[in-house]
Amino acid sequence: MANKKAFHKKESRSKPLPAETDTLTEISKVIEQKHNTGSKKVEICLIVISLLFLFVMLLLPLLVVVISALKDGFTAYMNAVTDSYTIKALTLTILATVIAVVINTVFGIFAAWTISKYHFRGKQFLVSLIDIPFAISPVIAGLIFILTFGNIGWAKGLADLLGTKIVFAVPGVVIATIFVTFPFISREILPVLNAQGKDEEEAAALMGASGFKIFRKITFPHIKWALLYGIILCSARAMGEFGAVSVLSGRLRGKTTTLPLHVEILYNEFNTTAAFAVSSILVILAVLILIARNIVEYKKKQ
Amino acid sequence: MYVELKHIYKTFDGFHASDDVSFGIQKGNLVALLGPSGSGKTTILRMIAGLDVPNSGEIIIDNVVVNDIPGSKRGIGFVFQNYALFRYMTVFDNIAFGLEVQKVKKPVIKNRVKELLKLIGLEDLGGRYPNQLSGGQRQRVAFARALAPNPHLLLLDEPFAAIDAKVRKELRTWLREMISQVGVTSIFVTHDQEEAIEVADEIIVTNKGKVEQIGTPIDIYHNPKTLFVAQFIGQSTIINNHRTLKDFNVNEDCSAAVLRPRNIKLFGKNDADSITGGQNGTVVDTSFRGDYMEIKVKIDDIVLIAFRDLEEPSLSVGEKIKVTIKQLHLFSE
Numbered sequence A: 001m002a003n004k005k006a007f008h009k010k011e012s013r014s015k016p017l018p019a020e021t022d023t024l025t026e027i028s029k030v031i032e033q034k035h036n037t038g039s040k041k042v043e044i045c046l047i048v049i050s051l052l053f054l055f056v057m058l059l060l061p062l063l064v065v066v067i068s069a070l071k072d073g074f075t076a077y078m079n080a081v082t083d084s085y086t087i088k089a090l091t092l093t094i095l096a097t098v099i100a101v102v103i104n105t106v107f108g109i110f111a112a113w114t115i116s117k118y119h120f121r122g123k124q125f126l127v128s129l130i131d132i133p134f135a136i137s138p139v140i141a142g143l144i145f146i147l148t149f150g151n152i153g154w155a156k157g158l159a160d161l162l163g164t165k166i167v168f169a170v171p172g173v174v175i176a177t178i179f180v181t182f183p184f185i186s187r188e189i190l191p192v193l194n195a196q197g198k199d200e201e202e203a204a205a206l207m208g209a210s211g212f213k214i215f216r217k218i219t220f221p222h223i224k225w226a227l228l229y230g231i232i233l234c235s236a237r238a239m240g241e242f243g244a245v246s247v248l249s250g251r252l253r254g255k256t257t258t259l260p261l262h263v264e265i266l267y268n269e270f271n272t273t274a275a276f277a278v279s280s281i282l283v284i285l286a287v288l289i290l291i292a293r294n295i296v297e298y299k300k301k302q
Numbered sequence B: 001m002y003v004e005l006k007h008i009y010k011t012f013d014g015f016h017a018s019d020d021v022s023f024g025i026q027k028g029n030l031v032a033l034l035g036p037s038g039s040g041k042t043t044i045l046r047m048i049a050g051l052d053v054p055n056s057g058e059i060i061i062d063n064v065v066v067n068d069i070p071g072s073k074r075g076i077g078f079v080f081q082n083y084a085l086f087r088y089m090t091v092f093d094n095i096a097f098g099l100e101v102q103k104v105k106k107p108v109i110k111n112r113v114k115e116l117l118k119l120i121g122l123e124d125l126g127g128r129y130p131n132q133l134s135g136g137q138r139q140r141v142a143f144a145r146a147l148a149p150n151p152h153l154l155l156l157d158e159p160f161a162a163i164d165a166k167v168r169k170e171l172r173t174w175l176r177e178m179i180s181q182v183g184v185t186s187i188f189v190t191h192d193q194e195e196a197i198e199v200a201d202e203i204i205v206t207n208k209g210k211v212e213q214i215g216t217p218i219d220i221y222h223n224p225k226t227l228f229v230a231q232f233i234g235q236s237t238i239i240n241n242h243r244t245l246k247d248f249n250v251n252e253d254c255s256a257a258v259l260r261p262r263n264i265k266l267f268g269k270n271d272a273d274s275i276t277g278g279q280n281g282t283v284v285d286t287s288f289r290g291d292y293m294e295i296k297v298k299i300d301d302i303v304l305i306a307f308r309d310l311e312e313p314s315l316s317v318g319e320k321i322k323v324t325i326k327q328l329h330l331f332s333e
C-alpha cells in the first residue's frame, strides 16, 4: 500500500514538468501497474483466507449457537432463558464480574502507578508477578485456592475467622474471577503511564497539590481511555471464565454456578436447546462488549 | 545570602551526583548553574526544590534550613526542562493551577492569570492546549505558571534547551528582562557557556558533582581558577609545554597552560605596525568566522588559535609572522 502511494505522488509531481519526464512517468506507470496487480492478487488472497477462517472458526459457531437455541421455537428459548437457575447464574456472573472489575481497577491503578513512578528493588519482579494469571492454567489457579482455603488448606482458619466459606461458595467464585482477570487493567495503563513520565506530577506537587488532586487532574485524564479499555477486556474475560470458577465453585446448581458453568451442566444433561439458549445470553453480552471495545479503541487512538 | 547550600552530598547507587557542593546566592540575583552534561546541575536544582533529598548537608532558604520542609512549602517556582505543562488543561488552567491549589478566590485568579498572559505576550492564547503551542510559547507558559503563585525563588532547568538556536537568543533576552522586571531571585541551569555569560549576574561552574568556581561572568572569564573552568568558559588552546614559549617566567610546577585567542596578537608582513620582539610563527590555517578570522599559528611544535579583525591585512597560509602573547593561564593539574 505504501509503495502504491509513493508512485502516485511521483506521478502527480512529474505532470507539470516538460516532455522529457513523460517517459519516466510512463515507466513508473508500468511499474505501478505491475506492482499493483502483483500485490493486489496477494492482497485478495490473504483477505479471502482470513475471512474464510474467521467465518468457519468464529462466526459459524456463533450462528450455530443462535440457531440451535431457537430450534425448539421461541417459547422454549424464553423458558430456558427465564428459568430461575439461569437467572441466578446470570446474577452471579454479573456480581462476580462487577466485583472483579472494581477490585482489579483499584489494584491495577495502584500497581501501575507504583511501577511507573517509583524506583525500587524488585520492581521487575513485581511486573512479572502481575502476569502470573496469564501464565498459569485457570484450573490450576482454582486448585491453588482450594489447597489454600479448603478443608485441608493452611488459610482455612482465616476464612473461618471472617465467618465465610470460600471454597464451594460465592466468595470462591469471586476470588477465582479476580485472579484470572487481574493483569488486564494494569497491563493496559502501565505503558501509558510510563510514556507520560513524572514531570507533570512533580510540577503539580511542587505547587502544593494533594495526591488525590494530582491523580484526578493530571494522571486520570491521561489514562482514562486505556483504563476503560482494560475494564472492558477484564469484564469480557470475567464473564467467560470457566476453569478456575469450575474448580473453586463446586458447581452447586443455583448457588455457585455462573453462566458458563450453567451451560455446561445443561449440556451434560442433554438439554441442548437450553444450553444453547443460555449460551446466547453470553453471546449477546460478548457482542455488546465488542461494540464498546471498538468505540473505546477509536477514542483511545484520538 | 538568600539561598545557601552547605556541604551537600548526594549519591545515586554509589555514584556521586553532588560531591560537597557549597554556594550562596544573593537576593534578587539571576544565577546560572553551568556545567557539562551529567555534572549534577539538575540534581542540585531538584534538591533545592525538594524533589530530591541530599544524603547530607544543609539547604538554607531565607535563613531557614529547609531540608525537612516539603518542596511545596518552600515558596519555589520551577520550570522543568521539558516544561511539563499539564497537557489536559488549557494555557489558562495551567497558569491558574498553583493559585487554585492555594484556594485563592476565582476572580483573583482570573485577574492574575490575565496579567501573566499579558506579561508573556500570549493574551489571546489562554484557551489553547499545550500541544497547540510552539516551543517558545510553551516555554513562556511554563514561566508564567511558575510565577503565578508569586514564588520567592525561581528555578529553571535548561529553560532554552528544547528551542532552536535563533528563538533561543530572543528568548533569553526576554527572560532576562522578565526576571528583572519581576525581581525574583532565580537560578537557571544551562550547559551553554554563552547563554550563562550573557544572561547571568553570577555563574556557578559545576563539574563531576563539584563546584569548580563561583563568580561574575567577567571574573570567571578573566580569572579561571581551574584548568576545567579555563577550558569550559570562552575559547582557548591548551598547551602542556609552555616552556617553549619565550617571554614568560617558566613555572616548573605548572603542567598546563591555557591561552585565550584574544590574548594573542599576530604581526604579518603587510601590517602597518611591526615589532622587534615576539616569537616567530608560521600560519598553518585561516578560516572565516563571520565577524573575524580564526588563524592557526605554529610556534615550534605548538599550534595556537588566534583571532584577527577583518580590517587588518589578511594573512596567508605558510606566511612567517611575529606573535606576541599577552597572557597565559597556568595550572598545576
Ligand SMILES: Nc1ncnc2c1ncn2[C@@H]1O[C@H](COP(=O)(O)OP(=O)(O)OP(=O)(O)O)[C@@H](O)[C@H]1O
Pocket (backbone or CB within 6 Å): B012, B013, B015, B016, B017, B035, B036, B037, B038, B039, B040, B041, B042, B043, B044, B191
Ligand atoms: N534518579 C537518578 N538515578 C540514578 N542516577 C541519577 C539520577 N539522577 C541523576 N543521576 C546521575 O547523576 C549525574 C548527574 O545528573 P544530573 O541530571 O544532575 O546532570 P546534569 O548536570 O543536569 O546533566 P544534563 O546537562 O545532561 O541535564 C548523572 O551522571 C546521572 O546519571
Ligand SMILES: [Mg+2]
Pocket (backbone or CB within 6 Å): B041, B042, B043, B157
Ligand atoms: Mg539536567
